[in-house]
Amino acid sequence: MDLLPLLLMFGLLGVMMYFMSRRQRRTQEQQKQLQNSLSVGDRVMTTSGMYGTVCDTSSDTTIGIEIAPGLETEWLRAAVREKVSPDVEDDEDFVEDVDDELDAVEDDLVDEDVQDTDNDRLDEPSLESNKQK
Numbered sequence: 001m002d003l004l005p006l007l008l009m010f011g012l013l014g015v016m017m018y019f020m021s022r023r024q025r026r027t028q029e030q031q032k033q034l035q036n037s038l039s040v041g042d043r044v045m046t047t048s049g050m051y052g053t054v055c056d057t058s059s060d061t062t063i064g065i066e067i068a069p070g071l072e073t074e075w076l077r078a079a080v081r082e083k084v085s086p087d088v089e090d091d092e093d094f095v096e097d098v099d100d101e102l103d104a105v106e107d108d109l110v111d112e113d114v115q116d117t118d119n120d121r122l123d124e125p126s127l128e129s130n131k132q133k
Contacts, residue, residue, distance in 0.1 A: 031078075034080065034082070034083065035077040035078065035080060038054050038057055038063060038077070038080065038083075039054065039057060040054055040055060040056070040057060041053060041054065042054045042083055043083065043084045043085065043086045044065065044080050044081075044082065044083055044084065045080075045081050045082050045083075045084050046065070046075060046079045046080055046081060047079050047080075047081045048079070050065075050067060051067070051084065052065035052066055052067040052073070053065065053066045054066075055072050056072070056074075060077075061076060061077060062074050062075060062076055062077065063075055063077055063080070
């Protein structure tokens with residue numbers, strides 16, 4: 001009778017270990033499939049949080065990732081955590097958008113300066129007329 005609870009406890013421990021190892025194997029297999037499915041042009045995130053675009057997949061162990069326009073780095077395939085959606089704006093488009101916004105802000109500032117100058121001119125003659133009296 002004292003042997004039965006001990007056997008149940010070991011059986012339960014064995015079942016838990018089986019399911020945990022099964023989950024781990026499934027995760028490793030998914031990661032392996034991801035690394036083998038990488039192709040040029042895929043947007044990826046590395047395990048360190050770096051985003052980039054795959055630019056070279058010729059090696060079995062490493063891949064080339066472009067992290068900025070013209071800046072290519074070499075990474076282990078195992079360092080790729082996941083593919084990310086290509087919704088990230090191109091740098092050139094982003095720069096053009098920022099330039100357009102800066103131009104609009106500069107135009108607004110110039111308009112405000114012109115209005116302030118006009119207001120100052122209106123105030124100045126009244127000051128001068130006070131000085132003449």
